[in-house]
Amino acid sequence: MDFSIKAFNTKNAIAEHKSSCIAVGVYEGGKLTQAAKALDQHGALTSALKSGDITGKPGTTLMVHPASGPAKRILLVGLGTQDGVTERNFISAVQAVARVFTTLGAVDGMLALPLDGVKGRDAHWALRAEVIALRESIFRADGLKSKKDDNTGGVRKVTIVVEANDVATKRTLSQSVALANGMDLAKTLGNLPPNICTPTYLADTAKKIAREFSLGVEVLDRKQLEALKMGSFLSVTNGSDQPPKFIVLKHLGGKPKEAPIVLVGKGITFDTGGISLKPGSGMDEMKYDMCGAASVLGTLRAVGEMALPLNVIGVIPACENMPSGRATRPGDIVTSMSGQTIEILNTDAEGRLILCDALTYAERFKPACVIDIATLTGACVTALGHHNTGLFTRHDDAHDALAKQLIAAGKYANDTAWRMPVEDAYQEQLKSNFADIANIGGPPGGSITAACFLERFTKQYTWAHLDIAGTAWKSGAAKGATGRPVPLLTTFLLDRLQH
Ligand code: BES
Ligand code: MN
Ligand code: ZN
Numbered sequence: 371m372d373f374s375i376k377a378f379n380t381k382n383a384i385a386e387h388k389s390s391c392i393a394v395g396v397y398e399g400g401k402l403t404q405a406a407k408a409l410d411q412h413g414a415l416t417s418a419l420k421s422g423d424i425t426g427k428p429g430t431t432l433m434v435h436p437a438s439g440p441a442k443r444i445l446l447v448g449l450g451t452q453d454g455v456t457e458r459n460f461i462s463a464v465q466a467v468a469r470v471f472t473t474l475g476a477v478d479g480m481l482a483l484p485l486d487g488v489k490g491r492d493a494h495w496a497l498r499a500e501v502i503a504l505r506e507s508i509f510r511a512d513g514l515k516s517k518k519d520d521n522t523g524g525v526r527k528v529t530i531v532v533e534a535n536d537v538a539t540k541r542t543l544s545q546s547v548a549l550a551n552g553m554d555l556a557k558t559l560g561n562l563p564p565n566i567c568t569p570t571y572l573a574d575t576a577k578k579i580a581r582e583f584s585l586g587v588e589v590l591d592r593k594q595l596e597a598l599k600m601g602s603f604l605s606v607t608n609g610s611d612q613p614p615k616f617i618v619l620k621h622l623g624g625k626p627k628e629a630p631i632v633l634v635g636k637g638i639t640f641d642t643g644g645i646s647l648k649p650g651s652g653m654d655e656m657k658y659d660m661c662g663a664a665s666v667l668g669t670l671r672a673v674g675e676m677a678l679p680l681n682v683i684g685v686i687p688a689c690e691n692m693p694s695g696r697a698t699r700p701g702d703i704v705t706s707m708s709g710q711t712i713e714i715l716n717t718d719a720e721g722r723l724i725l726c727d728a729l730t731y732a733e734r735f736k737p738a739c740v741i742d743i744a745t746l747t748g749a750c751v752t753a754l755g756h757h758n759t760g761l762f763t764r765h766d767d768a769h770d771a772l773a774k775q776l777i778a779a780g781k782y783a784n785d786t787a788w789r790m791p792v793e794d795a796y797q798e799q800l801k802s803n804f805a806d807i808a809n810i811g812g813p814p815g816g817s818i819t820a821a822c823f824l825e826r827f828t829k830q831y832t833w834a835h836l837d838i839a840g841t842a843w844k845s846g847a848a849k850g851a852t853g854r855p856v857p858l859l860t861t862f863l864l865d866r867l868q869h
Contacts, residue, residue, distance in 0.1 A: 371504060371505060371508055371525075371526055371527070371528060372526065372527045372528070373501060373504075373528050373529075373530065373543060373546075373547060374527070374528075374529050374530070375497075375529070375530050375531075375532045375535055375539060375540070375543055376480075376529050376530070376531055376532070376535065377531070377532050377533060377534055377535040378531065384405055384408050384409065384482065384531065385408045385409050385411055385439070385440070386440055387440060387441070387480075388440040388441070389440070389441050389442070389478065389479070389480045389529075390442050390443060390474070390476035390477075390478055390479065391441070391442065391443040391444075391445055391471075391474055391476055391478075391479045391480065391525070392409065392441045392443070392444055392445070392479070392480040392481075392482055393444075393445040393446075393447055393467040393470075393471075393479065393480065393481050393482065393483070394406035394409060394415075394444060394445070394446060394447070394482050394483070395446075395447055395448075395449040395463065395482075395483045395484060396419070396424055396425075396426040396446050396447065396448055396449065397426045397448075397449055397450070397451060397452035398425060398426040398427060398428075398448070398449075398450055398451050398452070399425070399426060399452075400419040400424075400425060400426055401426065401452055402415060402416075402419070403449070403482075403483070403484050404484065405482040405483075405484070405531065406444075406446070406482075409439070409441060409444055411439065412436060412437070412438055412439060414434055414436040414437070414439075414444065415434060415444065415446065418432055418434045418446060419446075424446050424448060425448065426448040426449065426450065427448045427450070428448050428449060428450040428458075428459035428462050428463060429447075429448060429459075429462035429463055429465065429466045430447070430448040430466065431445060431446065431447050431448070431466045431467065431469075431470055432445075432446045433445050433446075433470065434446060442476070443474075443476070445467060445470055447463045447466050447467050447483070448463060448466075449463050449483070449484075449487075450463075452487075454487070454488075454489035455484075455487050455488050455489060456488070456489055457488060457489070457490075457491060457495075457499075457784065460483070460488045460496060460499060461499055461503060461784065463483065464481075464483070464499060464500050464503040464504070465503050465506075465507065467481060467483075467504075468503050468504045468506070468507030468508075469507060471504070471507070471524055471525035471528070472507055472508060472523070472524040472525070473523070473524060474523070474524055474525050475523065476525060477524075477525060477526045477527055478525060478526070478527040478528070478529070479525035479527070479528050479529070480528070480529045480530075480531060481500060481504075481528060481529070481530045481531065482531035483496070483500070483531075485497055485500075485532060485533060486533060491782075493532065493533055493539070494538070494539070494542045495782065497530060497532065497539065497542050497543060497546065498542060498545070498546040498549070499784070500530055501530075501543065501546035501547060501549075501550055502546065502549065502550055502553070502784075502857070504528055505547075505550035505553075505554070506550075506553075508524070509554060509557060511557075511558075511561045511850055513558070513562075514563070530543070544676070545676050545864070548671075548672045548673075548675035548676045549672050549856070549857060549860050551671060551672065551675060552668035552669055552670075552671045552672030552675075552853075552856045552860060553668060553853030553856045553857065554668075554853070555575075555579075555664070555667060555668045555671050556661070556664040556665050556667065556668030556851065556853045556854075556856050557664075557850065557851040557852065557853045558851075559572070559575065559660065559663075559664040559667065559668075559851075560657075560658050560660070560661045560664050560842065560843060560850075560851025560853075561850055561851050562657075563657060564639050564640035564656075564657040564690075567639055567657070567660065568612045568639050568690075569612055569613065569614055569615040569637065569639055569688035569689050569690070570612070570613065570615060571639075572615065572617060572637055572639065572660065572663055572667070572686065572688045573589040573615040573617050573688065575667055576589070576617045576619045576667060576684075576686070577589070579619065579667060579670060579671050579674060580619060582674070583621070583671065583674030583675060583677075584674070585619055585620055585621045585670065585674050586618075586619070586620035586621075586622065587617070587618065587619050587620070588617075588618040588620075589615050589616070589617050589618075590615070590616035590617075590618070591613060591614070591615065591616075592604070592607075592613060592614055594616070595614065595616055598707055598727075598731070599705070599707050600616075600687075600706075600707045600727040600731075601704045601705040601706060601707070601727075602704050602705070602706035602707070602712055602723045602724070602726050602727050603616070603687050603689070603707075603723065603724045603726075603727040603728070605698045605702065605704040605714065605723060606638075606644070606689055606691055606698065606717075606720045606723050606724050607689040607690065608694075608696050608697050608698050609644055609645075609690075609691070609692040609693050609694035609696055609697025609698070610689060610690035610691070610692040610694075611692075612639070612689070612690050614687070614688065614689035615637075615686075615688045615689070616685075616686070616687050616688070616728070616731075617637070617663075617684070617685070617686040617688060618683065618684070618685055618686075619666075619667070619670050619683070619684040619686075620681075620682075620683045620684075621670055621673050621674050621678070621680070621681070621682045621683075622681050623673070623677060623678050623679045623680055623681065623682075624679050624680045624681040625681075628680075628681050628738075629681070629735075629736055629737055629738035630681035630682060630683045630735050630737055630738065631680065631681070631682050631683070631737065631738055631739055631740075631741070631863065631866065632682075632683045632684075632685060632732045632735055632737040632739070632740045632741070633666045633669060633670075633682065633683070633684050633685070633740075633741050633742075633743065633859065634662075634666070634684075634685045634686070634687075634725060634728045634729060634732060634740060634741070634742040634743070635660075635662035635663035635664070635665060635666035635667070635684065635685070635686045635742070635743050635744070636659065636660070636661075636662035636663060636687070636721045636724065636725055636742070636743065636744035636745060636746065637660045637662065637663030637686045637687055637688030637689070637724075638656075638659035638660055638688075638689065638690065638691055638720060638721060638724065638745075639657070639659070639660045639688060639689070639690050640656055640657055640659065640690050640691065640692070641656040641659040641690075641691045641718070641720065641721075642656065642690075642691055642692055642693060643691065643693075643717065643718035644691045644692065644693050644697050644698060644717030644718060644720060645693050645697050645698065645699055645700060645717045646700055646716045646717040646718040647693055647718075648718060652845075655843070655845065655849075658745060658842055658843045658851060659691075659721070659745050660688065661745050661838060661842035661843060661851060662742070662743040662744040662745060662836075662838060662842075663686045663688060664851070665743050665838070665842070665853075665854070665855055665856050665859060666684040666685075666686055666743060667684065667686070668853065668856040669682075669684070669856050669859040669860050669863070670682065670684045672856065672860045673860065673863055676864075678863060678864070678867065679867065680863055680866060680867065682863060683732075683735055683737075685728050685731060685732055686728075687724040687725065687727065687728040689724065691717070691718075691720045697717065698714055698717050699714075699717070700714060700715055700716055700717060701713070701714070701715070702714045703804060703805045704723075706726050706727055706730065706827070707726075707727040707730040707731065708726070708727075708730045708827055710726075710806045710807060710826065710827070711805040711806045711807070712726075712802075712805055712806065712807055712808070712809055713802040713804050713805035713807070713808045713809065714809050715802075715808050715809060715810050716809065716810045719809045719810045719820070721744050721745070721746045721747075721820075722746065722809060722820055722823045722824055723809060725742055725744060725746075725824055725827075726823070726824060726826075726827040728742075729742065729824060729827040729828050729833070730827050732831070733830045733831065736831075737831050737832075738832070739772055739831065739832040739833065739834070740828065740831050740832070740833045740834075741776070741833070741834045741835075741836065741859070741862075742824065742833075742834075742835050742836065743836045743838060743855060743859070744835070744836070744837060744838065744839075745837075745838055745839045745842050746817065746820050746821075746835075746837045746838075746839055747816050747817040747820045747837060747839055748816070748839060749813075749815070749816025749817040749820070750816075750817035750820075750837040750839045750840055751839050751840035752816075753790070753817055754788055754840055755840055756840045756841060756844070757786065757840075757841070758786050758787055758788035758840075758841070759780070759785075759786070759787040759788070759836050759837065759838050759840070759841045759854065759855055759858070760787070760788065760790050760817050760821075760835075760836065760837035760838075760839075760840075761773060761776055761777065761787040761788060761789045761790065761834060761835070761836060762789075762790050762791075762792050762817075762818070762821035762824075762825075762834065762835040762836075762837065763789075763792060763832075763833065763834045763835070764792055764825065764833070765791070765792065765793070768832045769832060769833075769834070772832055772834050773789050773834065775862060775865060775866075776834060776836075776858065776862055777789065778865070779858050779859075779861040779862035779865055780855070780857075780858040780861075782861050783857035783858050783860070783861040784857065785841075785854050785855050785856075785857040785858040785861075786858075787836060787855070787858060790817065790818060790821070791818060792818065792821050792822060792825055793818075793822075796811065796815055796818050796819050796822045797822045797825075797826075799811030799812055799814070799815075799819050799822075800819060800822060800823055807823065807826060809823065811823070817837050817839075820837070821835050821837070836855060836858075838854060838855055841854045841855065842854055842855075
């Protein structure tokens with residue numbers, strides 16, 4: 371989908387502009403927005419309103435075919451109440467337009483919603499929300515279908531009407547497209563089947579991104595991981611015939627001495643549970659267990675395309691968790707790269723086992739902060755459902771500040787996170803009689819004890835953990851990866867530029 375922006379100087383100009391379809395807003399109570407009024411020269415919109423076919427309820431639409439005028443079609447879309455359109459209402463209006471656009475017999479469309487009327491947000495926010503919603507509407511997961519889903523028709527070129535066609539607005543547009551590209555990558559990787567999206571495939575994808583956006587990339591293989599003494603990570607790969615890969619992707623756009631932000635993504639390309647085998651029903655969804663890794667690749671793709679003046683490093687431990695005669699057993703004790711010994715009481719709690727070594731590895735970058743992203747626990751889904759990502763950090767001033775930034779970024783990006791506790795009381799549950807730490811803490815507070823496990827490997831820096839088990843993909847009829855939390859992470863990084 372091609373995007374361009376256009377600014378009109380006088381009210382009349384928009385009315386004189388030729389287009390196959392222009393979408394404009396209606397407020398509740400049947401009030402036209404400014405752009406809509408300008409297009410209503412011959413009263414086509416007023417009479418549409420009079421018909422009662424559209425009232426302005428958020429997300430409702432009505433297509434009007436004016437008898438005359440330069441616009442062939444005018445799409446009315448409801449924005450809700452006029453005084454302060456809510457973020458939710460604005461987004462549902464754009465989604466409604468996007469849905470209609472995909473069915474049009476025209477390739478170009480215009481979007482002329484009031485960008486500066488959203489409560490608490492500015493026109494840059496609204497422009498980004500439009501691009502993201504439009505791009506989401508055309509995303510298809512039919513790459514492996516012999517007959518493609520019906521996605522050939524519809525609007526392909528979108529002109530967004532803006533207040534001013536200035537440098538800042540142009541930058542917002544290109545950054546929004548870069549963000550959408552990052553989300554697309556994360557979604558595509560997440561949806562790929564586990565026989566294609568292997569650790570090697572993730573490594574090859576990282577190399578491709580590196581080539582395209584001039585990032586640094588390094589892929590460590592089993593021998594190098596053995597030399598680094600990543601005994602915990604390697605224990606998870608024991609049962610798999612797919613070679614493990616440890617991916618390091620570097621976007622060094624900031625000052626050479628500036629401490630980098632490190633993103634660590636869980637890259638389990640399939641999680642059977644190992645010897646602690648998962649039940650069969652719905653096990654296919656464990657192909658999504660690499661969505662943390664996919665979000666790191668998507669975010670690095672986005673910041674690479676944006677050429678952000680920041681140092682960002684992605685670290686991805688990638689492997690499969692499979693049962694076999696060589697697989698790790700419950701009861702096995704392994705030594706992590708940090709030197710801490712771990713009693714593996716459940717081989718299905720493997721995410722923390724690969725992440726802990728990656729978190730130790732991250733120390734070498736002397737990071738400004740480290741954020742790990744993982745589909746870590748079913749317990750997080752129980753706690754927060756599918757709306758919020760679980761956010762875990764220690765509780766001191768530096769970590770409170772980081773948590774605040776991540777929460778704000780999530781709100782801005784409509785990709786929210788909710789803070790959970792990390793406290794010593796929970797650490798007690800990880801006691802082992804035979805090793806320094808056990809890899810499970812029992813059913814109570816399962817997402818918290820998982821975070822507490824990781825916490826023990828992050829003492830050297832400021833750290834946050836994002837549990838995306840409930841937010842990275844959808845089940846049921848709309849089954850598919852969501853691209854989350856690429857918007858949260860990318861927004862967080864963009865916000866760092868202003869500091
Ligand atoms: N990848 C899963 C977490 C998961 C489960 C994500 C369901 C999304 C939906 C993780 O590796 C796992 O299996 N966790 C276990 C931990 C338990 C054994 C302590 C879980 O959540 O059941
Ligand atoms: Mn597991
Ligand atoms: Zn897992």
